[in-house]
Amino acid sequence: MxxxxxxxxxxxxxxxxxxxxxxxxxxxxxxxxxxxxxxxxxxxxxxxxxxxxxxxxxxxxxxxxxxxxxxxxxxxxxxxxxxxxxxxxxxNRTPPKSIPAIVLGSQVRGDEPSLDLWARIGAAERYLKENPKAMCVASGGQGEGENRSEAEVIREKLVGRGISADRILLEDRSESTEENIRYSKELLEKHSLGSHAAIVTDEYHQLRASWLAKRQGLTPYAVSAESPRNILSAMYTRELLALTATLAWG
Incomplete structure (x- = not known):
């Protein structure tokens, strides 16, 4: 024992x-x-x-x-x-057909996506190919150690995988998940895309993203990227702390 x-x-x-x-x-x-x-x-x-x-x-x-x-x-x-x-x-909250997607940014190392951002790009690609009428917001600003904004890198990689650039709106100001959602909502409103959104992010991140989306008046659904197993422990535990902080302090 x-x-x-x-x-x-x-x-x-x-x-x-x-x-x-x-x-x-x-x-x-x-x-x-x-x-x-x-x-x-x-x-x-x-x-x-x-x-x-x-x-x-x-x-x-x-x-x-x-x-x-x-x-x-x-x-x-x-x-x-x-x-x-x-x-x-x-x-596991499956979205209806053809609603717009919001792809949440993650770290870019120079010009290349990090492991979890690659996973989100792959999930967004699958969703957009399965829903050819759906628009997409690539969301994420430029942080330390990033040569370009996360949104630009997301768009570039999606276009490289066969998604038309005309379907991808760019939100490149945000510096947090809350700003990802808030600024992306502004784009959805500007383009009359409604208040339903498929949030593209890692599985562990979907809960907090959905909380923040609801606060912004959106109806969120999940397009979940499979988190790389070799980084899951760190990201999952950090997310537990972030969820607790969100509940405690808003």
Whole structure:
């Protein structure tokens, strides 16, 4: 049983280190690495700490602290589970035929899309080819380390895959998911494209995108890109934090 308890955080540590092999380091995998290391240390040293507490006459204090720690970890994992179920449901909300798509930007490295942006471009391509009358908003500004805006790169790659440039509207001002949605909505209104939108983004990102879209008066549906498995741990955990922050502070 003890080996199993140690095996789980050890496997988790490998999972959270994996994104680093492709240069992905963010608060998501830092938090996951820290948690797994803590659990490994706690699993390995808890018996020793308990014996020392008992010898020093502080066993009651030790047990109280252990219960509090266990409760916090349980609450955290339960909260993550609740959000994960909601993320899965949001990622599977199939859009009606031919409604406009909003492709949310992600990091561009120089002139080339990052792994998750490639996934979103691929999902947008499939949707637009399956719905030849649908328009598309390529959304995303130019950030640090990007030679061009994310929107321009999205449009270029879609055109290179056979999507007519006439079907792609450019939103190149945004610097966050909230701005992606808000500025894209302005384009939909300007071109009389209605208030229904197929949001093209990673599965884990669909829930927060749908919340933000509803705040802007849009009716969102999901065109979900399959997140690259080698970066999923970092991006998923970061999204759990972003969802919690959105609920807490709006």
């Amino acid at each position: 003890k080996r199993l308890i140690l095996l789980l955080p050890a496997a988790g540590l490998i999972w959270y280190l994996w994104p680093g092999s492709v240069g992905i380091w963010n608060i998501g995998n830092f938090l996951g690495i820290g948690l797994c290391v803590f659990l490994l240390l706690w699993g390995g040293f808890a018996p020793l700490l308990k014996r020392r507490a008992e010898t020093a006459g502080h066993l009651k204090t030790y047990r109280t602290g252990a219960r509090i720690l266990s409760g916090l970890l349980t609450a955290g994992f339960l909260w993550a589970g609740i959000l994960t179920v909601q993320m899965i449901l949001a990622a």
